[in-house]
Amino acid sequence: MSVASAVLRRVAAGIVVLWAAATAAYLALLAAPGDMVDSIIGDGADTPQIRAEVIAEWRLDRPALVQYLDYLWRAVQGDLGRSYLLQRPVADVVGAQVWPTLKLAIAAAVFGSLLAVILAVAIRRPWARRFSSTAELVMVSTPPFLIGIVLLSVFSFQFGLFPVSGDRGFAALVLPAVTLGLPIAGLLAQVLRDGLDRALDEPFAVTARARGLRERSVLARHALRHALLPAVALAGWTFGVLIGGSVIIEQVFGRPGLGQVALQAVSAGDMPVVIAVVVLAATVFVVVNTLADLAGLLIDPRLRRS
Amino acid sequence: MRRTRLAAAVATLALLGACSTGSANDTADAGQPVSGGSLTWAVETEPITFNPHLYAQAKARLLVWNTFESLLTHDSQGGYVPWLATGYEVSPDGRTYTFKLRTDVTFSDGTKFDAAAVKANVDQLLVPNYAPAVAAVQLRNLDAVEVVDDATVAFKLKAPDVLILDFASSPQGAQVSPKSLKEAKNLKAGGPELAGTGPFVLDRYIQGQEVHFVKNPAYNWAPANAGHTGPAYLDEITYRFLKESSVRVGALTSNQVHVIEGVPATDEALITGNPALSLQRGLNSGSAYSYYLNVANAPFDDLKVRQAFRAAVDVDAVLTGVYRGTATRAWSVVGPTSPFYDKTLEGTFGGDPELANKLLDEAGWTTRDAEGYRTKAGKRLTVRLVQNAPFVRDRRDVLAQAVQAAVKQSAGIDLNVALVDQGTATKALADGEYEVFDNSRADTDAGAALNLLLHSAGAINRTGFTDAGLDGLLDDAQASTDTAARTEAYRQVQKLVNDQALVLPLYAPADQIAASTSVGGLGFEPTAGVPVSAYHLWLSK
Numbered sequence: 063m064s065v066a067s068a069v070l071r072r073v074a075a076g077i078v079v080l081w082a083a084a085t086a087a088y089l090a091l092l093a094a095p096g097d098m099v100d101s102i103i104g105d106g107a108d109t110p111q112i113r114a115e116v117i118a119e120w121r122l123d124r125p126a127l128v129q130y131l132d133y134l135w136r137a138v139q140g141d142l143g144r145s146y147l148l149q150r151p152v153a154d155v156v157g158a159q160v161w162p163t164l165k166l167a168i169a170a171a172v173f174g175s176l177l178a179v180i181l182a183v184a185i186r187r188p189w190a191r192r193f194s195s196t197a198e199l200v201m202v203s204t205p206p207f208l209i210g211i212v213l214l215s216v217f218s219f220q221f222g223l224f225p226v227s228g229d230r231g232f233a234a235l236v237l238p239a240v241t242l243g244l245p246i247a248g249l250l251a252q253v254l255r256d257g258l259d260r261a262l263d264e265p266f267a268v269t270a271r272a273r274g275l276r277e278r279s280v281l282a283r284h285a286l287r288h289a290l291l292p293a294v295a296l297a298g299w300t301f302g303v304l305i306g307g308s309v310i311i312e313q314v315f316g317r318p319g320l321g322q323v324a325l326q327a328v329s330a331g332d333m334p335v336v337i338a339v340v341v342l343a344a345t346v347f348v349v350v351n352t353l354a355d356l357a358g359l360l361i362d363p364r365l366r367r368s
Numbered sequence: 369m370r371r372t373r374l375a376a377a378v379a380t381l382a383l384l385g386a387c388s389t390g391s392a393n394d395t396a397d398a399g400q401p402v403s404g405g406s407l408t409w410a411v412e413t414e415p416i417t418f419n420p421h422l423y424a425q426a427k428a429r430l431l432v433w434n435t436f437e438s439l440l441t442h443d444s445q446g447g448y449v450p451w452l453a454t455g456y457e458v459s460p461d462g463r464t465y466t467f468k469l470r471t472d473v474t475f476s477d478g479t480k481f482d483a484a485a486v487k488a489n490v491d492q493l494l495v496p497n498y499a500p501a502v503a504a505v506q507l508r509n510l511d512a513v514e515v516v517d518d519a520t521v522a523f524k525l526k527a528p529d530v531l532i533l534d535f536a537s538s539p540q541g542a543q544v545s546p547k548s549l550k551e552a553k554n555l556k557a558g559g560p561e562l563a564g565t566g567p568f569v570l571d572r573y574i575q576g577q578e579v580h581f582v583k584n585p586a587y588n589w590a591p592a593n594a595g596h597t598g599p600a601y602l603d604e605i606t607y608r609f610l611k612e613s614s615v616r617v618g619a620l621t622s623n624q625v626h627v628i629e630g631v632p633a634t635d636e637a638l639i640t641g642n643p644a645l646s647l648q649r650g651l652n653s654g655s656a657y658s659y660y661l662n663v664a665n666a667p668f669d670d671l672k673v674r675q676a677f678r679a680a681v682d683v684d685a686v687l688t689g690v691y692r693g694t695a696t697r698a699w700s701v702v703g704p705t706s707p708f709y710d711k712t713l714e715g716t717f718g719g720d721p722e723l724a725n726k727l728l729d730e731a732g733w734t735t736r737d738a739e740g741y742r743t744k745a746g747k748r749l750t751v752r753l754v755q756n757a758p759f760v761r762d763r764r765d766v767l768a769q770a771v772q773a774a775v776k777q778s779a780g781i782d783l784n785v786a787l788v789d790q791g792t793a794t795k796a797l798a799d800g801e802y803e804v805f806d807n808s809r810a811d812t813d814a815g816a817a818l819n820l821l822l823h824s825a826g827a828i829n830r831t832g833f834t835d836a837g838l839d840g841l842l843d844d845a846q847a848s849t850d851t852a853a854r855t856e857a858y859r860q861v862q863k864l865v866n867d868q869a870l871v872l873p874l875y876a877p878a879d880q881i882a883a884s885t886s887v888g889g890l891g892f893e894p895t896a897g898v899p900v901s902a903y904h905l906w907l908s909k
Contacts, residue, residue, distance in 0.1 A: 227577070
């Protein structure tokens with residue numbers, strides 16, 4: 063099979079995923095109790111005159127199917143519509159928030175993975191492993207909200223090392239990235255350590271040691287490669303943690319970002335924004351998984367043959 | 369025409385204003401006002417819109433007045449002070465309100481403020497699909513706005529409506545540059561592209577993070593009760609959006625911000641225990657936070673059950689438990705700071721389990737089931753409260769649980785509390801699937817809130833109670849320009865609501881400001897009771 067057709071198939075599958083995500087989000091909001099008019103009116107005054115104007119403004123009198131097809135048609139042309147709630151083009155609302163969230167997600171992912179590798183590779187003595195393992199479990203099971211508040215109290219409020227809020231330079235990124243990265247580090251470290259232990263029991267490890275390689279080299283050059291595969295396969299999960307966590311992290315740290323936009327849009331039933339965020343998340347998900355597959359090929363030559 | 373004697377009134381009010389703000393300010397610490405400096409204020413709520421016409425969040429009011437101004441503003445006694453207008457006259461039939469305007473005002477985009485600008489703003493409000501809630505409620509009696517001359521504008525009404533003055537003092541009635549109204553790309557969202565006449569200009573908004581204002585050096589038309597004249601003291605001010613209360617308090621105690629708004633009762637000790645910080649509390653205007661009882665459904669169709677429900681709650685004990693003594697108990701549907709508040713209602717109900725049980729026995733709820741709830745003909749005495757989660761603030765969900773426990777323990781009433789998403793809540797209300805509705809409104813004229821909540825045609829009438837006498841009282845009070853007559857009408861309204869046990873008032877909503885003692889001029893807006901705009905503030909060197 064040629065490379066071109068493989069890429070084409072991948073792209074086609076990606077488009078289907080995006081369409082399915084947009085449709086699922088649309089159906090979910092449609093199935094949610096209350097209708098769009100209620101969402102737009104909120105808890106304010108509600109009279110037939112106000113309702114009629116809202117319906118006219120957003121053309122909500124059309125059948126749901128027509129609205130859906132109209133939305134898809136315009137989305138294909140690059141028009142994501144206007145936010146019901148914020149009264150601005152969705153592309154503006156979401157566009158301005160992508161980079162702060164992406165920055166946070168990348169910083170957290172890098173920090174989390176590095177910490178995981180260090181924990182798994184460097185801490186090999188039994189007593190240290192037991193301690194590290196416990197610490198990792200605590201990291202995974204502590205709600206990020208609590209981690210964030212504790213880190214803020216100590217490093218921002220007490221010692222004044224980092225500013226509390228906003229997307230303002232590197233210093234403001236440190237605490238949120240650490241908060242979001244710790245649970246990832248915890249789980250990845252466990253997976254990596256398990257993989258390392260297994261690899262070190264394999265005959266190739268014995269062979270490598272027999273060739274006179276030092277334990278450190280066996281670990282870094284041979285065993286780590288084997289252990290990485292299951293960790294890389296968790297990329298999709300990692301991405302989910304990052305997106306889900308960003309909702310809380312952004313709220314605690316007063317950062318701009320997609321998490322806050324998504325939360326506000328979902329609770330207010332702001333359909334155009336919800337769909338845009340879902341489609342965007344799906345896009346990144348497809349990209350991340352593709353990259354993970356490619357990374358797998360790079361790490362394990364056996365996968366390239368099939 | 370009856371000439372309103374504004375000049376004398378203003379002088380008196382300026383004096384009163386000076387007295388009342390003097391007591392609220394921490395001038396002793398921040399010293400005399402000084403110009404210059406850049407202040408950072410952490411606020412709880414990020415506004416949905418920066419267009420004052422579409423203002424709907426009381427928590428965003430302190431931002432509105434930085435950039436925009438209205439024709440009048442409120443004093444602290446239920447009266448009005450001229451702002452962009454120099455005065456107003458009311459025709460004897462109460463159907464024409466004529467405003468004389470200042471002639472020295474320009475919008476920050478250079479457009480001159482005049483009668484045509486006022487007309488352009490009102491006409492914009494009446495554009496279909498622009499501000500339906502303003503058109504349908506505040507301007508429902510407006511026929512047309514007429515430009516008499518450059519400095520005179522007349523509001524012609526279809527029916528007498530004194531609340532038009534409240535509109536002229538409200539954010540929704542604030543004046544936006546006619547040029548912005550025509551040219552702004554995202555008019556309904558507001559922001560830097562909307563020019564106003566205020567002492568500051570909004571020059572930067574970063575969604576999810578902060579909004580930034582710079583001083584308007586040309587500003588020289590503050591209302592008489594503002595405390596000073598000329599441009600603002602501060603050069604610039606940044607409001608950061610910090611939704612988590614503990615983070616706001618931490619940011620203040622670590623000197624990362626100068627002022628915070630919204631201090632939960634649990635954190636007040638952190639502020640009051642620190643000599644470098646100060647704490648102020650102000651009661652909001654409008655209606656008290658209350659439970660409205662739905663008379664359309666059983667069991668609240670029975671007056672005795674409504675009275676029993678009210679008697680079963682020891683409101684003071686419940687509030688102390690939830691808010692640690694920081695909440696102000698409400699005794700009427702009208703908030704205690706309103707000039708229409710009926711003080712004689714204080715101490716007339718609540719905290720009487722014996723009465724509650726006696727009334728329920730009389731109403732036929734004599735048996736109890738296995739869980740201790742009262743029953744009648746095999747049916748449990750259950751009432752449902754549906755809370756709309758996105759709009760729950762001040763720990764009202766916790767308060768509901770405390771009331772739930774209180775009515776169960778003292779009278780065997782089953783208060784079923786559901787905290788649900790907005791769609792579910794709206795559906796429950798539309799279908800009448802509730803017996804208790806909770807609400808507070810921040811209207812500056814309590815009458816506006818009562819019209820919505822109690823009038824049989826009210827847009828938020830959730831009691832299902834319709835009474836021609838009640839409607840008549842509300843209509844008369846809205847039509848009259850005589851404060852004494854309005855006060856009497858609203859006193860009768862409150863008495864009727866109390867006699868019918870339609871409402872269980874719980875507490876008067878309040879705002880809290882905590883600040884470093886280097887900040888001067890902090891306080892609360894007269895009448896509205898929300899934190900003041902940045903015009904009043906200074907930063908001691």
